[in-house]
Every structure is written in C-alpha cells, then in structure tokens.
Amino acid sequence: GQQVMQIPQYQHVQEGEDFTTYCNSSTTLSNIQWYKQRPGGHPVFLIQLVKSGEVKKQKRLTFQFGEAKKNSSLHITATQTTDVGTYFCAGFENYGQNFVFGPGTRLSVLP
Amino acid sequence: EAQVTQNPRYLITVTGKKLTVTCSQNMNHEYMSWYRQDPGLGLRQIYYSMNVEVTDKGDVPEGYKVSRKEKRNFPLILESPSPNQTSLYFCASRNNQGIGYGYTFGSGTRLTVV
Numbered sequence: 001g002q003q004v005m006q007i008p009q010y011q012h013v014q015e016g017e018d019f020t021t022y023c024n025s026s027t028t029l030s031n032i033q034w035y036k037q038r039p040g041g042h043p044v045f046l047i048q049l050v051k052s053g054e055v056k057k058q059k060r061l062t063f064q065f066g067e068a069k070k071n072s073s074l075h076i077t078a079t080q081t082t083d084v085g086t087y088f089c090a091g092f093e094n095y096g097q098n099f100v101f102g103p104g105t106r107l108s109v110l111p
Numbered sequence: 112e113a114q115v116t117q118n119p120r121y122l123i124t125v126t127g128k129k130l131t132v133t134c135s136q137n138m139n140h141e142y143m144s145w146y147r148q149d150p151g152l153g154l155r156q157i158y159y160s161m162n163v164e165v166t167d168k169g170d171v172p173e174g175y176k177v178s179r180k181e182k183r184n185f186p187l188i189l190e191s192p193s194p195n196q197t198s199l200y201f202c203a204s205r206n207n208q209g210i211g212y213g214y215t216f217g218s219g220t221r222l223t224v225v
Contacts, residue, residue, distance in 0.1 A: 033213055042201060043154070045213030088154065098169060099144065099214075103153035 006089060006102040014110050019076040021105035023089035030092045032065055032072045037104070038085040079109045113138045117202050117217035124192055124224055132187045132220050134202030142205045143185040144169070144214070145177065147198040154201070160185055192224040 003026040013019050023032065031050045035043040047056055049065035049072060056063045062075045072089055086104040093100050115136045124130055136143065144159040146169075156169030160179040174196055176188040185204075189196060199221050203214040 035214075042216040042219050043203075043214070045215070048213060090154075098167075099156060099159070100170070101146070101154040101156075103151070 004089060004091065004100050004102040006087075006105050008105055009103070010106045010108070012108045012110065013079050015081060016078050019079050019083070019107055021074050021087050021089075021107075023072040023074075023102050025070045025091060027093065028069050030069075032069075032089055032091045034063060034072075034074055035088045035090065035101075036085050037088065041085075043088060076107075079107070081109050081111055083107060084109050113215065115202055115204055115215050115217035117200075117220050119220060120218065121221050122223070124222070126193055126224055127191050130189050130192060130222075132189075132200060132202075132222070134185045134187065134217060135183050136185075136202075136204040136215070137183065138204060138206075138215065139182065140204035140206050140215075141182070143179065144203050145175070145185070145187045146201045146203065147171065148201060148219075149198050157187070157200075192222075194224045196222065197224050198222060 005024045007022050031048055033048045034046040036046055037043045047063050052069050053067045054065040060077045064073045076083055086106045088101050088104045090101040118133045141162045145157040146154040148154050155171045157171055157175050158169055158177040160166045163179055163182050166177050166179055179185055199219050201219050202217040205214045206212040
C-alpha cells in the first residue's frame with residue numbers, strides 16, 4: 001500500500017526562525033492536503049495542492065507540490081508561538097478513495 | 112455552525128463490553144471517515160464511507176464496525192473492545208464532489224479500554 005513519510009518528526013525552533021517540513025509518498029498522489037493539529041486539538045485543514053509544481057501561499061506559510069506529484073513541502077517564515085502544533089500531509093492513494101495521512105511533524109517554537 | 116460532532120469525548124470501558132461512538136455532521140457531506148491516532152503512528156484510517164450504505168475498510172479495520180444508514184451519521188462500533196484499541200479517535204467528513212475537498216474533523220473521542 002501507499003506510504004506517506006514526513007521529515008523531520010520533531011523540530012524545535014526559536015521564535016522568528018524559519019521552519020520546513022517535507023512530505024514524500026511512495027506513489028503518485030492525485031492531490032495533497034495539509035493539516036495542522038494544535039496540542040490537544042483536532043486536525044484542521046489548511047490547504048490543498050493539485051497541480052504538478054504548484055506553489056501556494058497563506059501569509060507566512062508556503063506550500064509546494066513536487067513536479068512528479070510524489071512530494072510536497074510546507075515552509076513557515078518567521079515562526080510565531082501560534083505556529084506550535086503538528087503538521088500533517090495527506091493524499092489519496094493512487095487516485096483511489098483511501099485517504100492516507102503522513103505521520104506528521106511536531107513543531108515547537110521557543111519564545 | 113458547520114461541524115462534525117462526536118460523542119462521547121472521553122470513555123473508559125472494560126474489555127469485551129460493546130460500545131458505540133457516534134458521529135454526526137451537518138454539512139450534507141457524502142464522504143465520512145474514522146481515524147485513530149496513536150503516538151508515533153499518526154492518523155490511521157479505520158473505515159470510510161462514500162455515501163449512504165457504502166462503506167469500505169481503511170488501513171486498520173480489524174475489531175471495528177461501521178454503518179451508514181443516514182447521510183449525516185456514521186457511528187463506530189466496537190463489538191468486543193480490547194486494550195490495544197485504547198486510542199484517540201476522530202471522525203471526519205468532506206464533500207465528495209471531485210477529489211479536492213479538505214476534511215472537517217470532529218473534536219475526538221479518547222477511549223481507554225482496561
């Protein structure tokens with residue numbers, strides 16, 4: 001079956017530093033979605049990327065979808081304490097209906 | 112307010128005692144899904160449903176049952192819970208039009224089986 005991996009597993013940054021998490025799939029993804037889960041909360045949908053090579057921005061967050069549609073990245077510029085949480089990528093397995101999440105990257109931001 | 116409602120939020124039960132976790136959404140979403148979240152393993156899909164009376168297994172369906180008799184409800188049933196089913200469970204729903212809509216998650220149910 002499909003495997004979706006994310007690195008790093010954990011990241012500790014000083015407030016104001018940048019942060020990047022990488023998502024890699026063993027198979028081609030029809031699209032990729034990113035979610036954020038605050039400590040003690042539930043995952044919240046951030047964005048979806050569909051096209052090969054697509055780049056989208058949400059304020060300080062930049063999302064990229066790889067040319068081969070097998071990898072993606074999330075970059076946060078100048079992190080803030082409100083960015084703390086776990087970031088998950090997710091996608092559909094081989095254009096099917098089984099929606100698979102990566103294991104997540106937990107971000108800690110030190111004030 | 113558009114939301115996915117799960118109940119209960121917390122549950123402690125004993126091995127073998129049947130339980131049901133309810134899930135309801137008010138967004139008229141076709142697609143609903145159950146996930147369990149365990150430390151180091153992320154979110155793993157248990158079952159999903161593309162529409163009423165249509166359900167399919169996810170990655171970890173053993174020990175669970177689901178039903179989708181109405182569009183808004185998607186209960187998760189544990190016929191004979193075991194300690195390895197202690198976990199944080201999330202119900203989620205999305206619009207099934209095309210492949211590109213994000214999930215809306217419920218607040219979660221923390222289940223402990225002793």
